[in-house]
Amino acid sequence: MSSHLKAVALPGRKGKGKILEIERLQKVFPMDGGFLPVLEEITFLAESGELICILGRSGCGKSTLLKILAGFVPPSFGKVLIKGTPVKSPGPDRCVIFQEDALFPWLSVRENIAFGLTGRDQSKKSRTLEVERFLELVGLGEFGDYLPHEISGGMKQRVALARVLILKPEVLLMDEPFASLDAQSREEMQNLLLTLWQELAHTILFVTHDVNEAVILADRILLMSKNPGRIREEIRVDLPRPRSRDSSALLNFSRRLYEALRD
């Protein structure tokens, strides 16, 4: 391992050293007497500030992979290192955006965003300012006092984004976060994510089954196959940013990828 690279790597700067190392990861689930392999030989690196999409069809184990990276589920074999340290349990350096609504329904939007800050060594005033800043960042400035059940699905995912971004995580793990939104909100959220990513420069691992979404977002796409889940191919998306959704280059890219995914 190039330890000197790590030493000079600044968190949150693009392309400066690897932040996440996944080595020969395997996951098997026990199943009546035998074992069901879910993930096999997963190996990849994530550079600091990279946006990686993990693309695959339902049931290929991509969500399981994300849960292992988050620390919710232990791997059967192999290791996950974040900045050189093995991942053992969930922690605020690897924040997760879930597919379903995981906001606390008894807290207002503002309180949800502030939740992770409580107990941190920070003055109350600077905490309040920080919460307001992130409310604005995700475009919910006027909705701070609303309760989760009073806002739309897209807005809920904005709150979910804000409540973890405020913790300054090294890595953002996103599990099909926009899958249940309508097409328009999904597009808005993708744009918002890109804006925030350019501003805050987190490393993002984004699980999706939507080819277009992957092409619009990713620096790199890890294409997964099923039974057992493996990384079949690694595709660098070298389309210039900002990417226009209807440029012919992007559409071609999507079509080729779609075909690759099918066979």
Added chain:
Amino acid sequence: MRERHAKMQHSGAWRILPAVIPALFILAWTAVSVTGLIPTYLLPHPLEIAGTGYTYVLGQPGEGPYAGRFLSDAGASLFRVGCGFAAAVAVGLPLGVLSGRLSLIHRLMSTTVNALRAVPGITWLPLAMVWFGIGLRTTVFLVALAAFFPVYLNAAAGARQVNPLWLQAGAMMGVRRLRGTFAILLPGTMSHLMTGLRLGLGISWAYLVLGELTGVPNGLGAVIMDARMLGRIDMIVVGIIVIAVIGRISDQLLQVGMKFCFKSARRTA
């Protein structure tokens, strides 16, 4: 939809809606009584009940056998219910939450709890009288025992069913176990906790009367028992109504109190 709902809630009809069933009931009762369908020695006329109730609650001691006894009876009963219910909550709620979250505790507790639950509360009465004598301690014991089960079972069910995503979200935001318990688990279980507390408090009143039927000198149950022996049907009915009213008020106070104290009770329960 919501607006219509809000509008409905401000109308006068909405306000008197809860009184409709009691009013119809009293009307039917009066009719039955006036026509002599049921003789008054079985069911006295509502006005007679009202008179007895008035004397019981507001009368001067000495005006009659039950005059003015209300405050001391209600006070004694409230104290017994309060002690028993508090004991049930203090033990049942934490134990229930634990057993909902930890399979070890669940396995340890569930057979015993469900076996004890199958025993009708009244079965404990003879034993309790031998153990604790007649009076406060027997009543508190019965109330605590009876209220324990709904509090425990609902807390356990709620803690077991709490959305796992909330706990995962807490863990990934770096929330430790202690804060997770008080800031996520308990608020997330609140609607179940409320159900358990309300059922527990309700059943507390039932077992209060049972405990007081054993011959204690004061308390609402004691008055009812005493009236039965003296053949004062009117006083029995007054006792029943007083317990219904106090039970209803205590349930509402419980809800208001919980909502005052906990955000999660205000917003989700």
